[in-house]
Amino acid sequence: MAERFAVPGWVPPSALQRKRILDDTRSIAIVGASANPSRASNFVATYLLSTAKAYTLYLVNPRETEILGQPVYPSLQDLPEVPDMVDVFRRSEDLPPIAQEAVELGSKTFWAQLGLWSVEAAQVASAAGLDVVMDRCTKIEHARFAGGLHLAGFNTGVITARR
């Protein structure tokens, strides 16, 4: 696990800000998608395909052609559209060039998965106006607000009398 050094000019988004990011996202590119069902990227892709069907999901990995029945793209540039969110499952040291790519493409959010942290990547993306989330799981964060985490006994912080 990379050490979580403070990022000048960036504050990790609160639960509400993370909910807003997920609500505003329509397309997600998973960079570092794996065909191995024990890997977190495969887990998250399975969850998003089955539970969060409102998202258009793109899988990126130059060494794969098909995962979970979905086409796999060699790079972010090869996607048919600019993804709203670039969700990275690579080593922390690989994050800065991917953040730069997300900025150049015009994505809205740079998201680094659980256990990942890069001060440089966060600075590159947040300086360009992207929302930045690090060391968080998109599956867990989506489930926090969509009800899945509640069913698993987790504290969602949701208090409402609305149906």
Place this chain on the structure above:
Amino acid sequence: MTDHEWGFRTRALHAGARPDPTTGARAVPIFQTSSYVFEDTTDAADLFALQKYGMIYSRLGNPTVSAFEERMASLDGALGAVAASSGHAAEFLAIATLAEAGDHIVSSSHLYGGTITMFSNTLGRFGIETTFVDPTDVDGFAAAIQPNTKVLFTETIGNPSGAIADIEALADVAHSNGLPLAIDSTFSTPALCRPMEWGADIVVHSATKFIGGHGTSLGGVVTEAGTFDWGSGRFANMTEPVPTYNDLRWWDNFGEYSYLTKLRNDHLRDLGSTLAPMHAFLFLQGLETLDYRMAGHIANARAVAAWLEADARVAWVNYAGLPSSPHHDMATKYLPDGPGAVFTFGLAGGRAAGASFIESLEMISHLANVGDAKTLILHPASTTHSQLTDEQMQAGAVSPDMVRISVGLEDLDDILYDLDRALEAAHG
């Protein structure tokens, strides 16, 4: 949804219980069902592989139980919770998630007798060794830590000794050794103390007691803070591949959610000590009034303890709410609203007078429980702690003349009336 921080009493009424989306039911429905229909075969496979959240079978989860779990997590200030069929089951699950044959735990010696027996007997036979130490001796916990130690364990308020854990100091000892601190907080409930605010990582409650408050249902719950680093290398079963779930690794896949996800999907799955939906529903009713009830329990307990202490027929009273208690300072720090409503005393005339006293009570119930709305009384040495050896009893500060009272919510005058009559009969 707003960024507002909801207060304790609001969360006791609302957390985990939004209106049912299908029917609009405002109360939490009792989902009295063993199992749940899958959407299709892919849905079923994804659920079984933990690749999506949802209900499979009520041994692993049930929507009524989920509401209770989230409410407990909210009140404890925790990341999440897993409920169990009893407080004992919750304790076993809390330990089983961390330790296996060849491992070691360090525990307070002042625990509820049944917990001491579980640790020394069942855990011992499963190859998990426990070193018991005086809960007031923080250095003793530190000295007992071994390379294979997996957790430090104590009670917020010792049963029945009344010793108050120095949670902050114990958390420092645990964390500086790369270990989590687990606390049984049954006697205090989240209304009086939230151990995670002082650094505890895991909290266990018997919901049977004050959380329900009605003495109708058995249940327990484990909550976890989600801030402990399970990836340090000391907890191989958090970081090694899990064959039963396609070789996923709890820490890699679930991060801060690892401990509770493993507890539910490894151990509740295997042990089956699940909370029943009806009991979860009854605990939810109890939680709604928890803060008010605890205030009432404490007001009565303080008055009863002071009355007993002033009475010549009573040899000693041990209640951390009394200035005479050696635990008074610690109670003032960790339990500023009051150190619960369970305490002990001894009669002039020792064990024989105590037995006569208990048998002479009219309204106060002689039974083996605490935390009922009704006042309860017990002789620990011949009941809850009777399976302990003489040495264990001494280490647990259980004396032969000790009477344990759980002060209820009756009119104070009536509690004192009944105690007075029985004291008179015992000394008649």
